[in-house]
Amino acid sequence: MDIFLQQIINGLVLGSIYALIALGYTMVYGILQLINFAHGEVTMMGAMIALAVIHALVEMQTGLPGSLILLTGMSVAILGCMALGFTIERIAYRPLRNAPRLAPLITAIGVSIVLQNVAMLIWGRQYIAFPPILPSGRHAFFGATLTDLQIFIFLLSCLVMTGLVWLTQKTRLGRAMRATAEAPQIASLMGVNVNQVIGLTFIIGSALAAVAGVMDAAYYGIAHYYMGFNLGLKAFSAAVLGGIGNLKGAMLGGLLLGLLESVGAGYIGDLTGGFLGSNYQDVFAFFVLILVLVFRPNGLLGQQVVERP
C-alpha cells in the first residue's frame, strides 16, 4: 500500500510539471493549430537560465535564504522565456501564418535545434547540478514519504494553473484569447487585436514553461541542454491525451500521464510477470496514449471539432 501511495505522490508531482508544459502546447495549438515543437526547448532554457542565476547568487555568497535565491532565479527565467517565446513567434511562426500547414512545423523544429545548440554553446554539454539551497524536509505520510520540494512543486503548479484558468475565464484578455481560438477572423472583426493576442499567448505559455523547467531541474537536481526534448515530448503527449486545444484537458492529461508513468514503472514488472522492467515506463505511457486515442480520437476532454478549411 505504501509503495502504491508513494508512486501516486511521485506521479502527481511529475504530472503537475507535465501539465504546466502541456498548457503551453495546448494554448498555442488552440489558437494556431500549430504543434509548437520548440516549446520543450523553451522549458529547457528556463531551467538553464534559472540555474545560471542561482549558481551566480550562490557563488557570491550573499547570504540570502535559499527560497529567495530560487525565487530570483525563477523570475529571471520567466522573464527570459517570455522574451524568447515572443521572439520565436515573431520570427518563425508569424510570417508563415498563411503558409501550408507543415511549414511552421519545420520552422518549429529548426527553432528547437537552434535553441538546443545555443544552450550547448553557452552552458556546455555537461549536466549542471542544482545547488542544495532548498530545505530538504521529509514527512511521513501514511507510510510514504513526502518531501518539502514535492509539496512546493505541487502547490505552485496548482496555483499557477488556477491563475491561468482565472485569466482565461474572467479577464478581458482571456475572453479575447478564447474568441481568437474559436474564430480568428471574426474575433478581429469584433475588435480583438489577433496578433497581440497570439503574441501574449506565446508569452504566457513560455512563462509557464519556465516555471516547469525550474521545477524539473529542482526535482531531479540536474539540468542539461538536451532535457527539453524528452520533457516536450511527454508534455505534448499529455496535451493530446487530454484533448489538444483544451486547457482543462492539458492539466488532466499532464497529471494522468505523470501518474501512468510512475505507477506503470512501479508495477509493470509485476503485471508482466517480470518480463518487462521499469525501463518500459515510456512504452506504458505511450501505449495508454494510443489506446485512449483509439477509443476517443479527440482526447479525453476534446470535443468533436470540425476541421477548419
Next chain:
Amino acid sequence: MICCISLMSQKQKAWASAILLLALLLVLPFLVELGLGRSWVRLLDFVLLYVMLALGLNIVVGYAGLLDLGYVAFYAVGAYTYALLASPHFGLHLPFWILLPLGAVVAGFFGVLLGAPTLRLRGDYLAIVTLGFGEIIRIFLNNLNAPVNITNGPQGVSLIDPIQIGAFDFHQTHTIGSVVISSAFNYYYLFLGMAALVVFVGLRLQDSRIGRAWAAIREDELAAAATGINTRNIKLLAFAMGASFGGLSGGLFAGFQGFVSPESFSLIESVMILCMIVLGGMGNIPGVILGAILLTVLPEALRYLGVWQMNLLGHVWVEPSDLRMLVFGVSLILVMLYRPEGLLPSRQRRRELHFADKEIKSERDS
C-alpha cells in the same frame, strides 16, 4: 552541337537529358572521390538511402496526407530483420535475396499494425500516435535483451553479413580491368539501382488509380469516401507501402553498415526525414530527392566550418562540431520562411498557393 539540340524534338530532348543524367550518376562517385575524398563516397551511399526513405515517407505524408512522425520505426524493423537473420547473433545467415523482401514485408505488416487502430484519427492526433509508435519500437529494441536476448539491447547487433549477390561480395574491393572499385562504390551502384526502382514505383503510384485516391483523401476525406473510395483500405495501403519502402532501406542499411543499434532509430531521425520532404516540396518526387540530398549533405559539409573560420578570421573561435547543427537549424528556418511551399513544389501545389495569393490581392484591391 547547339544546332543538333535545337533540331531535336521534345521527346528526344527528354531522352537525351535522361541519358545525360544517368551518365552523370554513374560517374558521380569517381568525381566525388577525386574532388572530395573517399569518405564522401560513403556519404553518397547515405544520401541514396535517405532518398529511398524520404520517398517512402512521401507516400504517407505527401500523397495520402497522413502526418507520420514515427517513420523511422519501419526503417528499424527492416534493419533489425536483416541484422537478426544474417549475423552470428542467432547464427543465422539467410541470403540477401530473401532478407530484403522479407524486411519490406515485415515492415509493411507493422505499417498495417500501426495504421489499423489509427484510421479514425486526424492530423495531429495521428502525428502523436505515430510518434509514440516509433518510440515504442525503439524502446523495445533497446530493452529486449533480457530476460530473453533478442535484440542485444543498446549494444546492437554487429558483424552483420555484408550484402552478397551470387559470388559478388559488396564489402570487397573489386578490380575490373584497371579500375579499382571499393566497397563504397559497390554499394553506391546497388543503392542507385534500388533508389531508381523506388522512384519508378513512386512515379507510377502517383499517376495510378491508387495515387489519385490518395490525393482525394488528402484533400477531403469525406468527399473521397462519398465518391466511392474505400478510405480505410486506401489509407492502410498508404501506410503499408510507405512502411515497406522504409523496411527495404533498413535492410540495405544493415547490410551496408554491418552494425545496427537502437541509437540509429531515434525520433530525431523521423523528424529529419519529414524535414526532407517538406523542405524539398511535399508530394513532388524531384523535390523530395532534392530535400534528401540537401539535408544529408549539409550537416557533413558544415564540418568545414572550422576551416572556414580559420581562413576568414585566422582562428577557430567556435568548435565546428558545436556550430554545425546551429547553422543547420537556422537554414531550416530560413528556407521555410522564404519558400514555405518547399524548394521544388509540384506544379499543382504551386498553382494552389499562387491562386491563394491572387485571391488575397484581389480582396485587398477591391
